[in-house]
Amino acid sequence: MRDLGVGFQYLMKGQRWVARHGKQYGFGLVPGLITLVLYLAALVALAVWGTDFVAWATPFADDWQSPWLGLFRGFLTLVLFALGLLLAVLTFTAVTLLIGQPFYESLSETVDRDVSPDGTAPESGLPLWRELWISARDSLRILVRAALWGVLLFALGFVPFVGQTVIPVIGFFVTGFFLTEELTAVALQRRGVDLRARLALLRSRKTLVWGFGTPLGLAFLVPVVAVFLMPGAVAGATLMARDLLGEENRDEDSEAEEELTA
Numbered sequence: 001m002r003d004l005g006v007g008f009q010y011l012m013k014g015q016r017w018v019a020r021h022g023k024q025y026g027f028g029l030v031p032g033l034i035t036l037v038l039y040l041a042a043l044v045a046l047a048v049w050g051t052d053f054v055a056w057a058t059p060f061a062d063d064w065q066s067p068w069l070g071l072f073r074g075f076l077t078l079v080l081f082a083l084g085l086l087l088a089v090l091t092f093t094a095v096t097l098l099i100g101q102p103f104y105e106s107l108s109e110t111v112d113r114d115v116s117p118d119g120t121a122p123e124s125g126l127p128l129w130r131e132l133w134i135s136a137r138d139s140l141r142i143l144v145r146a147a148l149w150g151v152l153l154f155a156l157g158f159v160p161f162v163g164q165t166v167i168p169v170i171g172f173f174v175t176g177f178f179l180t181e182e183l184t185a186v187a188l189q190r191r192g193v194d195l196r197a198r199l200a201l202l203r204s205r206k207t208l209v210w211g212f213g214t215p216l217g218l219a220f221l222v223p224v225v226a227v228f229l230m231p232g233a234v235a236g237a238t239l240m241a242r243d244l245l246g247e248e249n250r251d252e253d254s255e256a257e258e259e260l261t262a
Contacts, residue, residue, distance in 0.1 A: 001207060002207075003205055003207035003208035003211060004207045004208070004210060004211040005211060006208055006211060006243075007207070007208040007209060007210060007211020007212035007213075007240070008211045008212065008215060009211075010211075010212050010236045010237075010239050010240040010243070011211075011212050011215065011216055011232075011233070011236045012236070013235075013236055013239055014232040014233055014234070014235035014236020014237065014238075014239060015229070015232035015233075015235075015236065016232075017111060017114075017232065017235040017236070017239075018231045018232045018235050019232075021110070021114075024107055024110055024231065024235075025231050025232075027103060027106070027107065027231075028100075028103060028104065028107045028230065028231025028234060029227065029228070029230075029231060030100070030103055031096050031097075031099045031100025031103050031104070031230070032096050032100070032226060032227035032228075032230045032231075033227055034099055034100075035092060035095050035096040035099055035100075035227075036224065036227050038095075039088045039092065039095075042084070042088070043081075043084060043085065043088065046080065046081055046084045047081060050077045050080050050081055051073065051077050053080070054073050054076045054077050054080060055073060057076075058072070058073060058076065061073065089220075089221060091143070092220070092226055093179060093182055093183075093220060093226065093230075094139045094142070094143060094182060096226070096230060097135065097139065097182055097183075097185075097186070098132070098135060098136055098139060100230075101128075101131060101132055101135050101186075102128065104186045104234045105131070105186060105190065107231060107234050107235065107238075108121075108186045108187045108190065108234055108235075108237075108238045109121040109123075109190070111234075111235045111238040111239065112187070112238060112242070115239065115242070115249045115250050116247075116248075116249070116250070117248055117249070117250055121190075122190055122191045123190065124189065124190045124191075124192065131189070134189060135185070135189065138185060138189070138195045139182065141195060142178055142181055142182060142195075145178065146174070146175075146178045149174050149178075150171075153167055153170060153171045153174065172214050172217060172218060173210050173214055175213070175214070175217040176209065176210050176212070176213030176214030176215075176216065176217045177202065177206070177209055177210065177213055178213075179213045179216060179217045179220065180202060180209045180212050180213035180216075180237065180240075181198060181199065181202055183213075183233055183234060183236075183237035184198065184202070184237045184238075184240060184241045184244070185198060186234055186237065186238065187237065187238040187241035187242070188201070188241050188244075188245075191241075191245070193245075201244050201245075202244070205244060208240070208243075208244075212236065212237070212240055216229065216233055
């Protein structure tokens with residue numbers, strides 16, 4: 001259980017790190033803001049033209065009498081918008097990481113150099129297009145795994161009592177695990193750790209992963225919050241990746257001392 005608290009500490013350390021490095025924080029906000037604008041535009045379009053789309057998709061209901069026609073199509077429009085909102089929440093992190101690959105790669109490298117005893121950071125040596133391809137491929141594979149878990153948990157949600165109490169809690173832990181995988185991938189992929197090895201590494205310290213990812217996943221239910229927490233989450237995930245691989249970090253007291261004398 002100690003690892004649960006350690007994971008949460010890494011989440012807080014990441015937020016403190018970006019708070020001390022304002023330029024890096026501002027730099028890390030850019031991808032989240034871009035993704036937020038794109039998603040808001042898509043949701044507004046869905047709200048404006050959703051009714052027209054539902055009417056086009058349900059021509060069999062054109063001859064229905066009032067009020068059944070309005071109630072039926074109004075319900076489908078609400079369901080369509082709810083599904084769009086759910087999809088936005090589920091995919092926001094993955095899309096932000098994909099758009100922000102160069103930004104978060106730079107942020108993660110800066111964190112590595114800052115905490116490394118020798119002031120260096122591992123480099124993948126791959127061209128940017130190759131890194132983007134690997135990131136997109138791995139994100140899709142993780143999304144498929146998360147979707148399968150989502151279908152299973154949705155089905156179990158109909159089990160009386162358990163479905164309304166235990167299953168939602170399990171769902172948050174599953175979300176936290178996959179969210180942590182996406183975030184640590186920025187640092188681990190740069191070290192040449194492939195997806196299968198990353199998953200095995202995270203499974204070996206599940207409570208550490210849950211301590212980091214579960215509270216973050218709860219916060220990320222609101223995409224606007226995710227925008228502002230994402231830079232710190234990447235920084236914290238980089239620090240945690242170093243822990244998972246057994247890499248040494250500079251003593252925090254000496255870091256604070258250097259900042260005071262700088």
